Amino acid sequence: MTRSRRTSAIALRRILNSRRMGLPLWMPRRRWSLIRVISRRALANTAILNHREALKDFKAVVKREPNNRDAKLKLADCEKLVRRVEFEKAIEVGDPPSAFEDLDIDSMAVDDGYDGVRIGNEMTQEFIDDMIERFKNGKKIHRKYVFQIIKAVRDLVYAEPTMVEIGVEEGNKLTVCGDTHGQFFDLLEIFRRNGYPSDKHAYLFNGDFVDRGSWSTEIALVLYAYKWLRPNGIFLNRGNHETDDMNKAYGFEGECKAKYNERVFKVFSESFSALPLATLIGEKYLVLHGGLFSDDSISLNDIRKLNRHNQRQPGQQGLMMEMLWTDPQTAPGRGPSKRGVGLQFGPDITKRFCEKNGLEAIIRSHEVRMEGYEVEHDGRCITVFSAPKYCDTTENKGAYINLGPELKLNYQVFEAVPHPPIKPMAYAQNSLLSMM
Template sequence: MVVDAGYDGVKLGNEMTLEFIEDMIERFKDGKKIARKYVFQIILAVMDLVRKEPTMVEFDVEDGNEITVCGDTHGQFFDLMEIFRLAGKPSETKSYLFNGDFVDRGSWSTEVALTLYAYKWLYPNTFFLNRGNHETDDMNRMYGFEGECRAKYTERVFKLFSESFSALPLATLIGKKYFVLHGGLFSDDNVSLDDVRKLDRFKQRQPGQSGLMMEMLWTDPQTQPGRGPSKRGVGLQFGPDVTKRFCEKNNIEAIIRSHEVRMEGYEVEHDGRCITVFSAPHYCDSTGNKGAFIKIGPDYKLKYTKFDAVPHPNIKPMAYAANGLSNML
């Protein structure tokens, strides 16, 4: 595949460079695209990297380092830029974990996914991506990512992204203290971190309607004890007693999850053991919520930052969604 001779961006060789990322980000801000060859290169490189990662990545924060945990970004590229402005650009000492739902709903999902993937390629050991319930084919078909890939690039680009999504890790354990996953806990109290470690995520590419992968991507906390039916129609809800037992059994301090809007950008529930972080402020241009991220240093204390949405070009959320769903936010 050749790059059009008229392409006026920085060229990409066999290795990702900071120069390329910064030029790509400026192009995206200006409403431009990158060469299709580079899109393929980025996705293939990241697919190769994440395939080699375990289903649960384990990361310890070393002295002089910090990790910033972000929740759903949902195609809100200009708000992603605000996260990097406030928290600092990714580097060898500024680690990041994006906890799923990079795409769909917001109309800059390809830009968000390519930016995150480019940083993953540049900093494979300090930049991490967990899979969310929107890194799946049926969600992408319904909520805009597939249509956006087709409109901006090609059907093949979507298929490649889909393949890469199914290779993403499902969880990250930070400092043996914080279990970070997109949705939440399980229908069975006997599930342990070891079960997550052993889960073969390559066996089923899509999460389906039951099983550990589905529960990790889809469940939500509830205030009452025990477990209850999900308001989403898939997954379940888990109470503070479920969270307490899981944390004690696995000797961790808390779970950090995303998957739900929080008006203040984050919420601490279940006696401090269940933390929700959501990083798409003014979600779908209609919710009025703040976004948030969590910084964790070598002392493993959680530092929360809330932020507001920033202006973006006048393109509506769900602009690429199927079946006129953009009218049904």
Template sequence: MAVDASYDGVRIENEMTQEFIDDMIERFKNGKKIHRKYVFQIIKAVKDLVYAEPTMVEIGVEQDHRLTVCGDTHGQFFDLLEIFRLNGYPTDTHAYLFNGDFVDRGSWSTEIALLLYAYKWLRPNGIFLNRGNHETDDMNKVYGFEGECRAKYNETVFKVFSESFSALPLATLIGDKYLVLHGGLFSDDKITLDDIRKLNRHNQRQPGQQGLMMEMLWTDPQTEPGRGPSKRGVGLQFGPDITKRFCENNGLEAIIRSHEVRMEGYEVEHDGRCITVFSAPKYCDSTENKGAFIKIGPELKLEYQVFDAVPHPDIKPMSSSSGDIPPGMMRHGSSPNVTCVR
């Protein structure tokens, strides 16, 4: 695929550059696209990188380094840029972990996915990406990402994004203390970190309606002990006793998850053992929630930073959605209590 001479952006050959990323950010802010050849190059490079990573990536925070954990960003590109403005862009000493749901709902999902992927290609150990329940085909067909790929690029771009999503790790273990996964815990108390390590995610491209992968992407905490049915129509809810047992059995201090709006951007539940972080403020332009992210240094202490939404061009959320709800899945896949503006 040739890039025609009239293309006015920075070009790349066989490797990503910071110059290309800086130019791409400005293009996206101004409503412009990058050339389709570069889209394919970025996705292919990152698919190969994440495919080679384990199902549960295990990382630490070295001296003079830091790590930032972000929750759902859901196509809110200008709010992602606000995170980077407040907290710094990814560097060799400042890594980011994005805990799924980069896409759908917001109308700049391709921009978010391409920016995160470009940084992953530039600095493979400077950005880590967990899969969320919206990095899946059935959700993308309904909540806007497939339609956005078609409108801005073409159907093939969606298909290669889909392949890359199915290659993403499902969890990240930070310093043997915090398990970060998009949804939450399991229907079986016997599940251990080793079960996650052994899960071959490459044999199952989509999470389906049951099993370990589905539970990691879809479950939610509840205040009552034990387990309960999910309000979403898929997955389940788990109580503080479930979280306590899992953390004790696996030597963890807490789990960090996303998947649900929190009005203050984050919430610490289950006696401090279950932490939800959500990084899409003013979600879908219809909820007056703040966003948050978690800063972690070498001592592995958690510092929460809350931020507000920033202005964006007047394009409505879910402008590319189809509205056809997959069987067995409730309409509002990120929180049972939030309705998105169509």
């Protein structure tokens, strides 16, 4: 990450934290004007989907600078966002019907001109191999197969516990990957370097498969196809970007509509809400997307007992939200989140949680790490991030972790690979977010 980008990120975090804590606006050393500070705060609030606060700030900028054309455009975009969010809330029902209701997949015909491998009622390795080649060449699979894959995996993961518990048998290997964020060609680089999922080699993907990168449907379908083929050989934790609000803002919804149709997004959304929230490896490592909790009394048993099916979206508080959104900090105790959602937890929090639950460490993702991974909190908090050169702008490496039966962590770092000339956020519907 360049120095200027780091400076901007730090500034945004301080601005948001100052607003939340009721403090006066923090003014950077470079003497930004009040207008510039308010504009950046508005963009930051847009990024965390705090649209009403963003709207107030954009209105303030336009009031102070009525001839500022850029501010007027951003205000108009933000007003559209707020109207859309309010409309969607107005038409919400308590228990929406399944997105698969009235979807007759069996009656869907695959025309004779389809040039890909076909499947019946079972996934095959031949189909996956062909699908990957199609995706590499810019092709799609037939919509019937998309629905089949999502339906099969939705049923599989719905039946799994909220915290899946696994080990690594003798002669086998497990690989833990962090965020892939629609960077399909970098996912293939992991498989090229480390091996594809097989009977002896399982994978755990720790959330944020989609959004930002412009091959999110390709990643989701490949991971889902492997899950259908080998239910006990690939494991999928939910991330904060496997949620409706994020998908609507950061590109996945738009990508589904552009490449397939709106129904595909809706069934993906239902499958995301069924995903487990954590995986326990050999009773030593708790793997979850975000991090730890606002309450020291939370235990592994509380995660086991959490009925995630009662709450499809994580909301702004509660156990599910914290599992998807929180981040570590270097200072002890807990602090306000730099994201505006969730919180930050210190090394003492991690130590108490691990000791209470008999864990060696937690493994989480959710944040870029310049070397692809980072070991913090005296070795008890490990972050792994698997999207190198994130969004084509951050000069970070990617990483993944290999474990054998002895459960020793073997970190592997890799560089980004070339991809076709499609920019990140290509399918994002909101111009405000596409510039973040």
